[in-house]
Amino acid sequence: MTDSFDYEAFKKAAIKGLYDGKPLTGQDGLFAPLLKHFLESALDGEMENHLAESRPQANRRNGKTTKTVKSSAGLLELTTPRDRAGSYQPQLVPKRQVVLTDQLEAKILSLYGRGCSYADISQHLQEMYGYSLSDSELTSITDKVLPAMRDWQNRPLASLYVLMWLDGIYYKVRQDGKVVTRVLYSVIGLTLSGRKQVLGIYTAESESARFWLTVLTDLKQRGVEDILISCVDGLKGFDTAINTVFPRTTVQLCIVHQLRNSFRFIPDKHLKEFVKAIKTVYQAPTAEQGWENLQWMQEQWGSRYPQALAGWVSNWSLLSSFYDYPASLRKVVYTTNTVEAYHRQLRKVTKTKGAFASDVALQKLVYLVIQNLETKWETKTYNWKEVINDLTSIFEERIKPHRFD
Template sequence: MTNENEFDFEAFKQAAIKGLYEGKPLTGENGLFAPLLKHFLESALEGEMDGHLAQTRLPEQNRRNGKTTKQVKSSAGPLELQTPRDRTGSYQPQIVPKRQVILTPQLEQKVLSLYGVGNSYADISKHLLEMYGYSLSDSELTAITDKVIPAMREWQNRPLESLYTLVWLDGIYYKVRHDGKVVTRVLYSVIGLSLAGKKQVLGIYTAESESAKFWLTVLTDLKQRGVEDLLISCVDGLKGFDTAIASVFPTTTVQLCIVHQLRNSFRFVPDKYLKDLANDLKTVYQASNREQGLENLLVVQEKWGSAYPKAVQPWLEKWELLSPFFDYPPAIRKAMYTTNTVEGYHRQLRKVTKTKGAFSSDVALQKLVYLVIQNLQIKWETTTYNWKEIINQFSIIFEERIKSHRFE
């Protein structure tokens, strides 16, 4: 190693001691340890080059060829590192690889954690500046968050269980930049309830609009990943949705979401009447059986139908798909007509995405949602409330379909 690279430890020690008395920080911007870390890293790079040349050099075919300089972020603050080059370009730095601009994996994890709970790049950069004495540009932060993409792809294609007792299929709308314009995109989510009583997000998908045709591709993807049967599916009121499900999982019971139907009805009624209408409709879906539910719906139609036909008529038109939950015991019935699972999931998504405005791409949207799901899945490790009663009822009603699948 040449003299210009030799490090004067005595001078460093004296300067560090002097700096401590002057109140200078050990790390961060202009930290006292920065020169020492720079020396260690550049010495390691020189050692790597020596080893590389010893292994690869044929007579005069490869030798040193100057150095390149790049800025990196470290726990000791920003550093300007000089990396040696060889003539053939075959040397690949190991301790600080090419294009790496951050030295601490812990910092990358910190960035991902902050991003995964909804912090913007500006928020993250401000936090890093306060905590570590330096910030990162949007492009550097994007490079870090993009590191989750391979894990996300693997998760999206992972094998699934062969049977799910309940699945919820729903979409939520976001703004995404596409070809220089801001467009509306739908993020589709599929949530499944396993035989072990645990909820899982089975997959996330994006498309231009919510359609039965696209849901057909989603359901086909689930089947290709190992799902053989879905006992009950809870979906919104999209036209043709039931046909799409039947074409892939023909024995699945399709239940239209009661909450979606209620919301659609409330859109057509003045606020001062909403409480009364909600109470009247409650007599429909909380009736003791299907016949009583239909009788109560006819009473609601008589009371509200003439003034607000669009609020009531869809219930009659869709009654065959709104009423299947009456065929099941109360514990299963409640899980079918309530959407606490989906609503809670969407609430978590909105919590971290509400400040994002328009996403730069579908992938940018998906990687944030993926990080949210990883955090949410920790909470979902607990078994669903009242699961023993629910699974006992499932086992009786769907005995033949369940017994051929793994039961934990």
């Protein structure tokens, strides 16, 4: 068994160390001897149980092995008992494990999920605990989130989402020795309780209506039966893909995307005047008034800057969907600002990454960011009671079969 631990001597040394300004954890931390004792006592207890379960005459102790483990208390020289038969497998600190405690792994995942590179994490560990970890050791720790990520990606979803925002964001990923552009497909749903949820992580070579059809089919297979309203950008065929899977969904093209597209064609000297004029279109009280104002803009601006208004005219039926709803809903419905705010959070964390090693590396980091974000998204959407009352009056028959959270 492990030699008796002198708690009184430890207590005196620890108290003196506190007065001397020594740290509790990290390199030469005051708690390191106590943690070492607890671990070695537990391993000795494991060995006792192992020998008791086997035939005493066929197996017995056979000395100890020593290895250095890295923990939140610093580096520890840990001795592990051996048996003659070689059948004992340590459970608390398994063979070949050199990074100790879930607490330390949680800290590493937290740093990684906030955008720290492996080099930054290793430097932080060196400063805090007196040791560093290699890229391969850090990868093995961050890879432990992959099973949880896959479970999350395949989890059942709500049967109804009152709103869904869909958009793509581009990243660089290394593939076959080259750096290529990949699209991360973002899907955010708004539940009947007024809470936002990221519904999945999907990556592909480019953004296309065909792949969006695959994403939407996956959502349906995971339990989504109906989407009242979806807000998307102007990708060709997007509305068809949505209505193929969810035929009753109202598709709203993002007004902000359309505005940005128009501004690309307006010289700076005329931009302020154009912005004032286009506001009369999307801020009109009714679709009929908005269309009349758009016709007036065609007369005033169409001959000089036809491309600035072409998208408004050709996509009017999808751009004007929000007019069907009261004021409380319009600002929520007519823009993908919700998903763009989500993208800003992703960029904030991933901006230090030149290129990801793989799609899995990208998805792993995005998943950790989502877990941090969802704690902030527990609050309901602003003015939700008014919003849900208006939605219920408009979509009463479609909402009725579904359960509020």
